[in-house]
Amino acid sequence: MPAYRDLSKEELLEEKASLEAKFQEVKEKGMKLDMTRGKPSAAQLDLAMGMMDVLNSTSDLKCIEGVDCRNYGVLDGIREAKQLLADMTEVAPDNIIIYGNSSLNVMFDTVSRSMTHGVMGSTPWCKLDKVKFLCPVPGYDRHFKITEYFGIEMVNIPMTADGPDMDMVEKYVNEDPTVKGIWCVPKYSNPQGLTYSDETVRRFARLNPAAEDFRIYWDNAYGIHHLYDDKQDHLIEILMECKKEGHPDMVYKFCSTSKVSFPGSGVAAIAASEANLKYIRKHMTIQTIGHDKLNQLRHVRFFKDIHGMVEHMRKHADIIRPKFEAVLSSMEKNLEGLEIGSWIQPRGGYFISFDALPGCAKAIVAKAKEAGLVMTEAGATFPYGKDPEDSNIRIAPTFPTLDEVKTAMEIFILSVKLVSIDKILMEK
Amino acid sequence: MPAYRDLSKEELLEEKASLEAKFQEVKEKGMKLDMTRGKPSAAQLDLAMGMMDVLNSTSDLKCIEGVDCRNYGVLDGIREAKQLLADMTEVAPDNIIIYGNSSLNVMFDTVSRSMTHGVMGSTPWCKLDKVKFLCPVPGYDRHFKITEYFGIEMVNIPMTADGPDMDMVEKYVNEDPTVKGIWCVPKYSNPQGLTYSDETVRRFARLNPAAEDFRIYWDNAYGIHHLYDDKQDHLIEILMECKKEGHPDMVYKFCSTSKVSFPGSGVAAIAASEANLKYIRKHMTIQTIGHDKLNQLRHVRFFKDIHGMVEHMRKHADIIRPKFEAVLSSMEKNLEGLEIGSWIQPRGGYFISFDALPGCAKAIVAKAKEAGLVMTEAGATFPYGKDPEDSNIRIAPTFPTLDEVKTAMEIFILSVKLVSIDKILMEK
Numbered sequence: 001m002p003a004y005r006d007l008s009k010e011e012l013l014e015e016k017a018s019l020e021a022k023f024q025e026v027k028e029k030g031m032k033l034d035m036t037r038g039k040p041s042a043a044q045l046d047l048a049m050g051m052m053d054v055l056n057s058t059s060d061l062k063c064i065e066g067v068d069c070r071n072y073g074v075l076d077g078i079r080e081a082k083q084l085l086a087d088m089t090e091v092a093p094d095n096i097i098i099y100g101n102s103s104l105n106v107m108f109d110t111v112s113r114s115m116t117h118g119v120m121g122s123t124p125w126c127k128l129d130k131v132k133f134l135c136p137v138p139g140y141d142r143h144f145k146i147t148e149y150f151g152i153e154m155v156n157i158p159m160t161a162d163g164p165d166m167d168m169v170e171k172y173v174n175e176d177p178t179v180k181g182i183w184c185v186p187k188y189s190n191p192q193g194l195t196y197s198d199e200t201v202r203r204f205a206r207l208n209p210a211a212e213d214f215r216i217y218w219d220n221a222y223g224i225h226h227l228y229d230d231k232q233d234h235l236i237e238i239l240m241e242c243k244k245e246g247h248p249d250m251v252y253k254f255c256s257t258s259k260v261s262f263p264g265s266g267v268a269a270i271a272a273s274e275a276n277l278k279y280i281r282k283h284m285t286i287q288t289i290g291h292d293k294l295n296q297l298r299h300v301r302f303f304k305d306i307h308g309m310v311e312h313m314r315k316h317a318d319i320i321r322p323k324f325e326a327v328l329s330s331m332e333k334n335l336e337g338l339e340i341g342s343w344i345q346p347r348g349g350y351f352i353s354f355d356a357l358p359g360c361a362k363a364i365v366a367k368a369k370e371a372g373l374v375m376t377e378a379g380a381t382f383p384y385g386k387d388p389e390d391s392n393i394r395i396a397p398t399f400p401t402l403d404e405v406k407t408a409m410e411i412f413i414l415s416v417k418l419v420s421i422d423k424i425l426m427e428k
Numbered sequence: 429m430p431a432y433r434d435l436s437k438e439e440l441l442e443e444k445a446s447l448e449a450k451f452q453e454v455k456e457k458g459m460k461l462d463m464t465r466g467k468p469s470a471a472q473l474d475l476a477m478g479m480m481d482v483l484n485s486t487s488d489l490k491c492i493e494g495v496d497c498r499n500y501g502v503l504d505g506i507r508e509a510k511q512l513l514a515d516m517t518e519v520a521p522d523n524i525i526i527y528g529n530s531s532l533n534v535m536f537d538t539v540s541r542s543m544t545h546g547v548m549g550s551t552p553w554c555k556l557d558k559v560k561f562l563c564p565v566p567g568y569d570r571h572f573k574i575t576e577y578f579g580i581e582m583v584n585i586p587m588t589a590d591g592p593d594m595d596m597v598e599k600y601v602n603e604d605p606t607v608k609g610i611w612c613v614p615k616y617s618n619p620q621g622l623t624y625s626d627e628t629v630r631r632f633a634r635l636n637p638a639a640e641d642f643r644i645y646w647d648n649a650y651g652i653h654h655l656y657d658d659k660q661d662h663l664i665e666i667l668m669e670c671k672k673e674g675h676p677d678m679v680y681k682f683c684s685t686s687k688v689s690f691p692g693s694g695v696a697a698i699a700a701s702e703a704n705l706k707y708i709r710k711h712m713t714i715q716t717i718g719h720d721k722l723n724q725l726r727h728v729r730f731f732k733d734i735h736g737m738v739e740h741m742r743k744h745a746d747i748i749r750p751k752f753e754a755v756l757s758s759m760e761k762n763l764e765g766l767e768i769g770s771w772i773q774p775r776g777g778y779f780i781s782f783d784a785l786p787g788c789a790k791a792i793v794a795k796a797k798e799a800g801l802v803m804t805e806a807g808a809t810f811p812y813g814k815d816p817e818d819s820n821i822r823i824a825p826t827f828p829t830l831d832e833v834k835t836a837m838e839i840f841i842l843s844v845k846l847v848s849i850d851k852i853l854m855e856k
Contacts, residue, residue: 037500039499039500040499042496042499045496045498045499048498049485050485052483052484052485052487053484053485055480056480056481056484057477057478057480057481059480068470068473069692069693070473070476070690070691070692070693071467071468071470071473071690071691071692072465072467072686072691072692073692100528100529100719100720101528101719101720102716102717102718104715104716104717105715105716108714108715108716112540112544115543115544115554116540116543116544116554116578117577124554126543126544126552126554126555127554142714142717145713145714146714149545149711149714150544258500262498262499262722263498263499263500263717264497264498264499264500264501264717264718264719264720264721264722265497265498265720265721265722265723283577285573286536286570286573286574286577287532287533287536288530288532288533288536289530289532289570289691289692290530290692291528291529291692292528292529292692292693292720292723293692293693294690294692294693295693295720295723
């Protein structure tokens with residue numbers, strides 16, 4: 001079939017009637033499909049069930065330093081957990097602080113601390129008239145919610161195939177002292193699955209911020225979340241790159257095992273320069289006596305080391321790869337040539353990003369919901385929930401079963417086609 | 429022996445020489461004793477080792493609501509954990525939010541949120557010129573560190589046998605709109621082991637704060653931490669009492685299982701009115717996807733219910749009671765009548781509070797350290813670490829073994845006597 005917009009009005013109406021009939025059929029099945037969030041499936045969680053057995057009532061619960069992990073103490077993580085998460089995020093163990101169960105919480109904390117106590121001695125942001133964050137779009141909704149909650153003004157930065165538009169980033173960061181941060185998911189980005197190019201990372205490291213308290217918020221959530229063994233993206237390690245360029249303190253790097261072991265029961269960490277970590281530890285000393293060391297121990301004893309973790313991620317990939325491929329092949333088969341949407345084929349991460357015709361995203365998501373498929377709210381991938389083009393839709397294929405993904409894609413494709421035809425008809 | 433101050437200079441010098449000799453003897457043993465913090469001993473931690481086995485790789489990890497506890501979701505705690513901690517802190521499950529591993533962190537968060545976002549719609553404290561907290565003294569050092577860290581001015585409120593001096597509390601709270609909170613450890617208080625009387629709790633509930641965003645920070649850390657079966661303090665439940673008096677929103681209550689299961693790997697909670705919790709949940713929605721549900725499940729499956737927890741606390745009491753009694757009997761035997769110090773016999777909690785002659789606390793702690801006994805820093809029980817009388821010393825007898833406690837008390841008694849003699853000699 002040729003591009004929809006090249007069809008005559010009559011041809012479009014005919015196509016619409018045929019699609020409507022199919023949509024009614026699917027709708028009548030009364031499906032309940034959830035593709036809202038980047039959640040692992042039960043089969044993926046089963047992979048880590050061995051973690052439930054590694055500690056038992058006869059285990060030695062001392063960590064390498066000899067500390068009893070059942071008691072108070074060890075503010076910033078047991079040594080072996082630091083090693084594991086340092087390897088996971090490609091930094092030295094001395095550049096790591098282990099937190100609780102959620103990297104989102106670490107990021108929230110980081111912004112909250114900057115609001116009340118500034119950054120390494122700078123003026124607390126709550127004392128400033130204006131604070132801005134750059135937000136590569138489309139991006140991760142929960143990042144944007146944090147900055148919105150703290151009244152931080154968000155500036156959209158378009159994503160390119162190489163990462164954020166670095167000309168814009170450089171202009172803002174180097175010239176505007178109210179710009180204090182930029183949210184990045186640099187590898188297998190949320191939602192596009194893009195990885196920042198070498199040149200992009202180097203340009204990040206060479207920024208000369210107008211604000212001394214500017215930091216890159218580098219959320220490396222999908223650092224080891226490859227889909228393939230033979231096709232993997234590589235991301236330059238940002239801490240070292242910033243250090244090389246004479247800006248060792250310019251970046252906070254976040255990671256967690258949420259999508260490695262168990263979401264909500266994993267281990268999170270921040271990686272940064274020693275000067276940054278020193279300032280953060282001062283805050284932590286007041287905030288807590290320490291995070292859950294038994295869970296840190298559980299993780300280390302289960303994965304053993306980074307090789308164990310990498311092997312474990314291969315098993316995740318085996319489960320989710322067919323789901324990604326089902327989504328992509330469905331789009332290729334059913335949408336290619338119609339010119340009513342575009343998508344990116346990711347090599348890792350948790351999402352596939354779909355760009356519909358402008359003004360169609362909300363309507364497509366609403367249409368899909370009619371037939372029982374709940375997707376991430378359209379607009380969620382932009383600050384304030386406002387996609388200026390109303391075009392981007394995030395597809396999260398990991399949680400449903402493969403069969404459910406296939407059914408979900410039928411609904412999705414029908415929804416895209418029907419909404420697009422309406423849009424084109426209106427313009428004819 | 430009569431009171432030291434009734435001895436002649438010669439008698440004092442003679443006593444001093446004899447004590448110095450004993451001190452040298454103990455010192456030469458090169459002991460290393462730690463009585464700094466309220467930490468459970470290894471034997472206490474062993475009591476909960478069964479918790480390591482209640483979840484294993486074949487367990488059903490769904491909670492009552494049917495949610496897979498291994499995955500994301502359930503912002504404010506699984507239902508059965510709410511029930512357990514609600515029973516523990518004597519409120520309804522609807523008045524509970526379950527947090528992560530540390531009630532200290534919940535308190536920190538609560539103050540931090542008030543700084544950046546106010547209290548149920550009030551002006552954020554960071555926008556105010558002055559914010560004050562009342563601090564019953566002696567009290568818990570980590571409370572004071574939180575308010576100090578946020579630049580909140582602290583006002584000392586003397587403790588009486590019935591709790592804080594309520595005349596002062598009423599005057600400050602009802603008249604000064606900059607007073608936004610009061611730190612309370614109402615049962616088996618830290619460090620005195622005192623429990624607020626019924627009248628004190630009622631007067632708390634009847635406060636008419638000048639500030640709408642005033643809250644009582646009710647850290648019920650030792651609610652079920654009795655030392656005896658037959659001698660137990662009773663504390664009136666403050667949420668209900670405030671509700672009865674028409675001030676349902678005036679209190680935040682904090683608790684955790686840190687000294688019930690494992691410190692650092694327990695479960696913490698806040699209890700408050702529905703209006704307060706609604707405001708807190710808005711914050712949490714941004715801050716986290718949820719806390720560690722597997723650990724919540726682990727706790728519920730191990731303790732089963734509040735009765736199981738109470739039985740468990742009896743076992744703790746059996747281990748720590750002899751240590752408390754060793755401290756108290758040593759003080760009675762060696763110090764009674766000398767009029768160089770006073771102490772309170774607690775019925776629960778983790779501490780014994782000792783008041784030395786004014787100006788002697790720092791010197792006593794330093795002296796004890798010479799012989800290898802590390803105690804909580806003198807002054808720590810007061811805001812800014814400043815005990816105006818330099819008199820209060822917190823004794824934490826739970827962590828060392830019973831034998832170590834006995835040796836520690838030898839050192840402590842000698843230190844108290846030697847420093848007191850010097851003080852009295854100077855005044856002669």
